[in-house]
Amino acid sequence: NAGVMQNPRHLVRRRGQEARLRCSPMKGHSHVYWYRQLPEEGLKFMVYLQKENIIDESGMPKERFSAEFPKEGPSILRIQQVVRGDSAAYFCASSTNRDNEQFFGPGTRLTVL
Amino acid sequence: AQSVTQPDIHITVSEGASLELRCNYSYGATPYLFWYVQSPGQGLQLLLKYFSGDTLVQGIKGFEAEFKRSQSSFNLRKPSVHWSDAAEYFCAVGGGNEKLTFGTGTRLTIIP
Numbered sequence: 483n484a485g486v487m488q489n490p491r492h493l494v495r496r497r498g499q500e501a502r503l504r505c506s507p508m509k510g511h512s513h514v515y516w517y518r519q520l521p522e523e524g525l526k527f528m529v530y531l532q533k534e535n536i537i538d539e540s541g542m543p544k545e546r547f548s549a550e551f552p553k554e555g556p557s558i559l560r561i562q563q564v565v566r567g568d569s570a571a572y573f574c575a576s577s578t579n580r581d582n583e584q585f586f587g588p589g590t591r592l593t594v595l
Numbered sequence: 596a597q598s599v600t601q602p603d604i605h606i607t608v609s610e611g612a613s614l615e616l617r618c619n620y621s622y623g624a625t626p627y628l629f630w631y632v633q634s635p636g637q638g639l640q641l642l643l644k645y646f647s648g649d650t651l652v653q654g655i656k657g658f659e660a661e662f663k664r665s666q667s668s669f670n671l672r673k674p675s676v677h678w679s680d681a682a683e684y685f686c687a688v689g690g691g692n693e694k695l696t697f698g699t700g701t702r703l704t705i706i707p
């Protein structure tokens with residue numbers, strides 16, 4: 483059973499461009515969480531999704547950021563018009579419906595030039 | 596609001612010595628508690644978790660943690676560290692299917 487997969491692993495964007503981060507949860511997992519880790523800091527929750535639904539987006543910046551988890555395909559975290567402050571590691575985690583053990587992917591490291 | 600405090604930013608321990616990493620939490624209900632380990636440039640690996648039951652929890656790589664409700668603590672311990680244990684350690688709290696709140700992490704350095 484493959485773990486949580488994220489791609490790309492590294493992403494470089496110039497200011498003003500768009501960044502799309504993908505997350506494929508573990509097989510059988512219907513819950514996806516996105517977290518952001520700024521340099522030298524812990525992980526901060528961004529958004530929690532189930533298939534086709536956003537359950538909790540309380541950690542998501544109000545502008546430029548959006549997330550989706552369609553019926554088919556991976557979850558996507560989209561950042562429009564990136565700024566240097568968006569440079570961070572973005573981690574996706576998935577879980578089943580039974581408990582809150584979240585399995586983390588390897589992360590996407592976004593660098594904004 | 597839930598929160599996690601890891602008071603030690605950086606700890607240095609000699610190889611073979613014992614280890615205790617501190618974690619205090621604030622949560623309005625019965626918490627689910629977790630310890631994760633992160634090596635440089637890598638994702639997070641779950642060391643152990645507490646949901647309910649026995650307050651002393653055993654995890655992977657010889658780690659254990661004890662849930663103390665009266666102290667709102669969930670400290671991580673290992674009787675004898677190995678050089679490969681050098682990493683960043685994160686304590687987290689959550690409940691049911693919801694977000695995890697992480698502490699700021701403790702960086703562990705092992706000296707020969």
